[in-house]
Amino acid sequence: MSTEFINDQWRLPNEENKSKVSNYSMDFDTSSTHIEFATIQLNTTKSVSFWVNWNTTITGVMLGGGSGNYYPQIHQTSGVTRFYVRDTGGVDYYTYNSLLNTNQWYHVCITGNGTTAKVYLDGSLIGTMTDYTPPLKYINTENGSQYGMIGKLDAVCIFDYELSSSQITTLYGSSSTGIGNPMSLSPKPVSYYPLGDQDAFNGANYLVPNSSLKDYVFDFIPNDYIDIGNQNELKNITELSVSLWFNYDSIGSSADGLVARDSSSRVDGNWYVALDYNNSIRFLLKTANGQDALNSSTISPNKWYHTLCVWDGQNMKIYLNGSLDNSITLSNATGTLGNASDVVAIGRRFASGGFLNGKASNVQIFNTALPATGSNSVETLYNNGSPLTSMSGFTSLQGWWKLDASDTYDGTNWTIEDHAGSNDGTSSGMTQANLVQSDLSFTSGYSPYALDFDGTNDYIDCGDSDDFSFGDGSTDSPFSVSAWVNPDAVEYAGIVAKYVTGGWEWLLYLLDNNFLKFLLLNNNTSGNSIGLTTDVAIPINTWTHVSATYNANGEPNGIDLYINGSLQSLVTESTSGTYQAMTNTTAPLQIGTWNGNFRPINGQISNVSIWDVKLTPTQVSEIYNEGVPQNLLNHSAVSSLVSWWQLGSNSSFNTNWTVLDEVTASGNNGTSVNMTEASIVDGVGSYANGLSSGMGGDEVVGDAPYSSSNALSVNMDVLDRVEDTPA
Numbered sequence: 001m002s003t004e005f006i007n008d009q010w011r012l013p014n015e016e017n018k019s020k021v022s023n024y025s026m027d028f029d030t031s032s033t034h035i036e037f038a039t040i041q042l043n044t045t046k047s048v049s050f051w052v053n054w055n056t057t058i059t060g061v062m063l064g065g066g067s068g069n070y071y072p073q074i075h076q077t078s079g080v081t082r083f084y085v086r087d088t089g090g091v092d093y094y095t096y097n098s099l100l101n102t103n104q105w106y107h108v109c110i111t112g113n114g115t116t117a118k119v120y121l122d123g124s125l126i127g128t129m130t131d132y133t134p135p136l137k138y139i140n141t142e143n144g145s146q147y148g149m150i151g152k153l154d155a156v157c158i159f160d161y162e163l164s165s166s167q168i169t170t171l172y173g174s175s176s177t178g179i180g181n182p183m184s185l186s187p188k189p190v191s192y193y194p195l196g197d198q199d200a201f202n203g204a205n206y207l208v209p210n211s212s213l214k215d216y217v218f219d220f221i222p223n224d225y226i227d228i229g230n231q232n233e234l235k236n237i238t239e240l241s242v243s244l245w246f247n248y249d250s251i252g253s254s255a256d257g258l259v260a261r262d263s264s265s266r267v268d269g270n271w272y273v274a275l276d277y278n279n280s281i282r283f284l285l286k287t288a289n290g291q292d293a294l295n296s297s298t299i300s301p302n303k304w305y306h307t308l309c310v311w312d313g314q315n316m317k318i319y320l321n322g323s324l325d326n327s328i329t330l331s332n333a334t335g336t337l338g339n340a341s342d343v344v345a346i347g348r349r350f351a352s353g354g355f356l357n358g359k360a361s362n363v364q365i366f367n368t369a370l371p372a373t374g375s376n377s378v379e380t381l382y383n384n385g386s387p388l389t390s391m392s393g394f395t396s397l398q399g400w401w402k403l404d405a406s407d408t409y410d411g412t413n414w415t416i417e418d419h420a421g422s423n424d425g426t427s428s429g430m431t432q433a434n435l436v437q438s439d440l441s442f443t444s445g446y447s448p449y450a451l452d453f454d455g456t457n458d459y460i461d462c463g464d465s466d467d468f469s470f471g472d473g474s475t476d477s478p479f480s481v482s483a484w485v486n487p488d489a490v491e492y493a494g495i496v497a498k499y500v501t502g503g504w505e506w507l508l509y510l511l512d513n514n515f516l517k518f519l520l521l522n523n524n525t526s527g528n529s530i531g532l533t534t535d536v537a538i539p540i541n542t543w544t545h546v547s548a549t550y551n552a553n554g555e556p557n558g559i560d561l562y563i564n565g566s567l568q569s570l571v572t573e574s575t576s577g578t579y580q581a582m583t584n585t586t587a588p589l590q591i592g593t594w595n596g597n598f599r600p601i602n603g604q605i606s607n608v609s610i611w612d613v614k615l616t617p618t619q620v621s622e623i624y625n626e627g628v629p630q631n632l633l634n635h636s637a638v639s640s641l642v643s644w645w646q647l648g649s650n651s652s653f654n655t656n657w658t659v660l661d662e663v664t665a666s667g668n669n670g671t672s673v674n675m676t677e678a679s680i681v682d683g684v685g686s687y688a689n690g691l692s693s694g695m696g697g698d699e700v701v702g703d704a705p706y707s708s709s710n711a712l713s714v715n716m717d718v719l720d721r722v723e724d725t726p727a
Contacts, residue, residue, distance in 0.1 A: 008201050008653060008677075009700070012711040020178030022704040024196030025051070025154035026206070030694060031060065034141035034148050035208050037690040040158055040191060041135045042071065044114035047159040048136075049171050049189075051179060051705045053105045053152040060149025062108070063156070064142035069134035072110050072119075073147070076100060083119045083127075085110060087134035094119050094127040102151075105705040107172045107179070111162045123172035125165065139193065139690065154196060154704050157182045157189040157212070170384075178706045186304070186385025187439050188212055193690055196704065200449055201697045203653070203677030208690035209448040216405040216626050217245075217361040217438040218347075218414075222252075224434065225348035225355060226401070226416050228425035233367060233398040234261070235269060235339035240285070241366040241396075242273050243308040243381050244346075245440055248301050248358030251275045255282050256356050257349030258307075259363055261342050264350055266291070269340030272349050273309045275356070281325075283309040283318055290332025294318055296325045301358075304440050306385070308378050311337075312369035322382030324372060346401065346416075346425065361403045361440055362387040364420075368396035387441050391420065399423050405435065405626035408618040411567070415618070435626060447607055447629045449648030450484070450683040451592075451657065451675070455491065455602025458679070459593035460645070460659055462670040467642045468498050468589045468610060469505060471582025473523055476552040479642075480611040481508050481518075482623050483591075484684045486543045487603035490514045494601060495546065496608050497594035503587025507594045508548050510601070514538045516561055516568075518548035524583040532559050532570040540603075543684045545624045551614040554579055560614075565624030567617055591645065591659075591670060606647050606683050607632075613640040628685035633662065643668050652717035653677040660718055669719075 013023040028034070048063055048071055058076035065071070065087075073084040081096040096119075100106060109120040112131035119127050139156055140148040155171075163171075163185070171180040182189050192212040199206045218226075234240065242259050258281075260272030268288045276282040281296035294316045299305060308319040313334055317327040346363055347356040364381070371377045376393045391397055400420040407416050409432050416425035427434070453459065462468075470479040483495050490513065497507030504521035511517050514537035522528035538544050547562040561568045591608055593600040607629045615623075619637050623630075632644050644662045651659045657675055661667030672679070682689045692699075702710030 008697070009712050013707070020707050021181045022155055022179055022194055022197055023707045023710045024700055024702055025152045025704045026195040026199065027152050027699045027701045028140050028148060028150060028695070029699065031148045031150060032141065032145055033692070033694040034144065035139035035193065035690040035692050036144060037137060037191065037208070037210065039065070039135050039137040042133050043160045044133055045112065045160070045162045046133070047109060047111040047161065047163040048072070048157070049107070049109040049159070049163070049182065050156040051105055051107050051154040052149070054102045054149055055151040056102060057150070058100050058102060060140065061142040061147045062140065062153070063136050063158070064138040064147070065135040066137070067143045070142050071132070071134055071136060072108070073142070074108070083110070083129065085112070085117050085129065085132050087132040089132065092130035094129040096121070096126055107705070109163065109168045109171065113162055120168050123169045144693070152701065152703065155179055155182065155194060157192040159189045161187060173706060175706050179704070183212065184384045184386055188441070196700045198448065199700060200648070200680055201677070202680045206692035206695055206699070207449065207680065207682055208692065209682065210689050214437040214439060215441045216435050217359045217440055218403040218434050219359045219436045220347040220356040220434070222355040222357050224427070224429045226346040226414070226425040226427050228344045228346060228399065228401065228416070228418070229423050230341065231261070231344045231365070231399065231423055234344065234365060235337070237337050237367045238313045238335070239367060239369040240271065240311045240337060241308060241368060241370045243306070243364040244273070245304060245306050245361040245387060246358060247304045247440070248275055248356065250301060250357050251277055251279065252354070252357070253277055255349055255354055257345065257347065257354045258356060258360065259344070259346055259365070260349045261340060261344045262350040263340070263342045264352065267340050268338030270342065271337065273307065274349050274354060281307050281309070281318055281320070283316055285311055285316065285333045285337065287333045287335050287337055289335050292316060292328065292330050292333040294326055294328050296320055306382050308370065308381060310369045319372070319378045321385070322379055359436070359438060361438070363399070363401045363403065364391070364397060365399045366394065366396040367398050401425055405628065406622070407435070408621045410617060446631050447646045447649040448683045450486070450604045450606035450681050451647040452604045452679045452681045453592040453601045455488070455493070455600055457597040457674045458600055459597060459673050460591035460647070460657070460670040461673055462589040462591065462643070462645070462661070462668050464586050464588050465668050466584060467668060469582070469584035470552070470612070471505070471584065473583045474581055476550070476554060476581045477612065478550055478552040478614040480547060480549040480613065480615040482545070482547045482611070482620070483508070483608040484543055484545050484606040484629065485538065485603065487514065487538060487540050487601060489540055489602050490537070491602055492599055494590065494592060494594035494599045495605065496589070496591050498587050498589045499594045500587045501595055503585035505582045505585055505587055508546070509594060509599065510538060514540070516546055516563065518559055518561055520550070520579070520582055522579045523581065524585050528579055530554070530556050530559070530579045532556055532561065532572055534561050534563065534568040535571055536563065536568065538563070543627070547615065547620045547623065549614045549620070554581060562620045564627070565621040589668070591647070597673070604681055607644070608647065609644040610642040611637065611640045612642050613637065629683070645670055648680045648683060650718060652719070654717050658718055
C-alpha cells in the first residue's frame with residue numbers, strides 16, 4: 001500500500017508495511033458504535049472472517065442481523081471463552097477453555113453448512129456448535145444500538161460458501177507477509193470491509209466501501225463465438241500453450257469448443273481445447289505426423305475452472321486449477337504444427353458446430369510450452385484462483401483476450417481487444433447482453449465516492465480556463481463532456497456548464513422532464529444557439545453515465561449524446577438565430593449547476609471529465625466501462641483528456657471541498673460552494689457499502705494485525721502532496 005489521501009487524512013504506512021494488505025484498522029470506542037450495510041442473507045453454507053483486538057472486556061457481537069440474530073457473538077466469563085451463532089430460532093455456543101487476552105490481535109473465522117458451525121482461532125480449528133443462517137447487516141452490534149465490543153476490528157468479510165482449512169490459513173497470514181488477502185481466494189467473498197484503509201469520513205460518519213466488486217465476463221449461448229483471425233504467429237510452431245477460465249452450463253453431444261483452430265476435415269495445424277460430452281476437457285492436436293488427444297478428469301457445470309493445455313512436440317498435458325491433471329507421451333502429433341488456414345475462435349470448435357454454452361474469460365495463447373512452476377508458469381497463471389491483471393514477463397504470449405468490460409460494442413458486434421498484440425477479435429451472434437457480471441474476479445472500484453448536491457445552492461466552481469473554451473467567435477473546435485449523475489428527483493438542473501450571465505458558452509443539463517440536453521451558445525449571446533436533447537429521461541435514484549460530444553461543425557448533426565455508453569436518438573430541442581461559433585469568455589466552469597446557483601441539481605455527481613476531441617462511440621463506451629468508473633489516465637484517448645474531477649475520491653474538505661483535477665498536478669482544481677463535509681457519499685458501481693454510527697472521525701488508527709508504526713496526518717489536505725523532492 002502506498003501513501004494515500006482518504007478524505008481528511010493522509011495515511012502513510014511504515015515503509016516495511018507497504019506491501020501488506022492492511023495497515024489500518026477501525027477502533028470502536030463504545031459498545032454502540034458500529035457499521036451498517038445493506039442486508040446480506042447468509043446461505044446455508046457460509047463463512048465469516050475478521051480480526052479483533054479487545055481494549056477491555058472480551059465480549060461483543062461481531063456481525064449482527066437485528067435483534068436475536070448474530071454470527072458470531074464472543075463472550076468471556078468464568079474462565080472460559082464462548083462463541084455463539086444465532087438466528088431467531090435459537091442459540092448455541094462453543095466453550096473455549098483457554099482465555100483470550102485484551103490488547104492482542106486474534107483472527108476468528110466461523111464456517112457453517114446449515115447443521116454444524118466450525119470455529120477457527122488464529123488459523124486452527126478449536127471446536128464446533130449448532131449452525132444457524134441469519135441475515136447480516138451490522139458490524140459490531142446485534143441490532144444497530146447495542147452489544148458491540150470496545151476495541152479494534154479489521155478485514156471483515158462474508159463468504160457464501162464454507163472455507164477450507166487451507167483457505168483459513170491463507171486468511172490468517174503471517175508476520176512476514178501480513179494478513180491474508182480475501183480477494184486471493186476463489187470464489188471471492190460476497191462482502192469485504194477492510195475497515196481503515198479505504199474508509200472516508202463525512203463529518204459525522206465513516207463511509208466503508210465494500211471492496212468486493214464483481215467483474216465482467218462473456219456468456220456464450222450456442223452459435224455465439226468470437227473470431228480472432230488466422231493468428232499467423234501460431235503456424236509452423238513446435239510448442240503451444242492455451243490458457244483460459246471457463247464456467248459451462250451444459251455440454252452438447254460431441255465436443256464444444258472453448259478455444260480452437262479446427263475444421264470438419266481436420267488438417268495439419270488444427271487443434272482445439274473443448275468440453276467433451278463426458279464432462280471433461282479435451283485437448284486435441286494434429287500435425288503432419290498424425291493426431292493425438294488427451295482428456296482431463298471429470299469436471300462439473302456451473303463452476304469456474306482454470307485450464308492450461310500444453311504441447312511441447314513430444315507430450316501433451318492438461319493442467320486444471322494450477323495442478324497437472326493428465327498427460328501423455330505422443331504417438332502421432334509430433335514435430336511441427338502446420339499452417340492450417342482455419343481461423344482461431346473462442347466459443348466454437350469448427351465453423352458449423354461445437355458451440356460453447358457457458359462463460360469464458362482471459363483467453364491466452366503462447367508459442368512455447370509453459371512450465372508447471374516458477375516464474376511465468378502454470379502456477380503464475382492460476383494465481384491462487386484469480387485471473388492475472390498483468391502478463392509482464394510472459395515473452396512467448398501471442399494473444400490475450402480478457403473478455404471483460406474493456407471490450408467494446410458498436411451496436412452490432414463486439415470488438416474483443418488483444419492485450420498482447422494486434423489480433424483483435426470480432427463477435428458473431430452476440431449482443432450487449434452477452435457481457436455479464438461474474439464472481440470469477442472482483443475489483444475495488446477505482447473511484448468509490450461521489451459528492452451529493454442539495455438542490456438549493458450547492459455547486460463546484462472550477463474557475464475560468466482557456467482549457468474549457470472551444471470557440472473563438474469565428475470557428476469552434478471539437479470537444480466532449482462526460483459525467484456520472486444520480487438525480488434524486490425529476491428537475492431542471494445543471495450537470496456541468498461554462499455558462500453564466502454575460503459568459504455564455506456551453507452547458508450539459510437536465511430539462512424539467514429529466515431529458516438530457518446539450519446546448520452551445522453563439523458568440524456569447526443567449527439568443528443564438530444550437531441545442532439537442534435525448535428522447536428518454538435520466539432515471540432518478542440510479543447512477544447513469546452521460547456524455548456529450550461535438551465535432552465543431554456548427555450544426556446540430558455534429559452533436560451526439562450518450563446514456564450509459566449507448567448513442568441516443570436526438571431531438572433538436574432549440575435552435576435560434578444563426579449559429580456560427582462559441583466565444584472564449586471569462587465564465588467559470590461549474591459542476592452541479594449553471595449561472596451560479598440558478599439551476600442546482602438535487603442528487604449526486606461523480607467523475608466529470610472534459611476532452612478536446614469528439615470522442616468516438618468506442619471511446620465513450622470505454623469511459624462507461626459497463627457501469628464501473630476506471631482510471632481515465634489509462635484511457636485510450638488520454639492525450640485528449642483536458643480535466644478530470646473524481647468528486648469525493650482524492651478530494652479534501654477544509655471549510656470547502658477541494659476537488660482535484662487529476663490530469664496535471666497544477667490543474668484546474670475545483671472548490672465547493674455551500675457544501676459541507678457530509679456531502680461525500682458512496683460512489684458509482686458498488687454495492688453493500690457500510691456506514692458507521694456513533695464514530696466521530698478519529699477511529700481509523702495506524703494499527704492492523706502484523707502491521708506497526710503507520711502514520712496519519714494532522715491538518716493536511718489533498719494539495720499538500722507536491723512533486724518537488726530532493727534531487
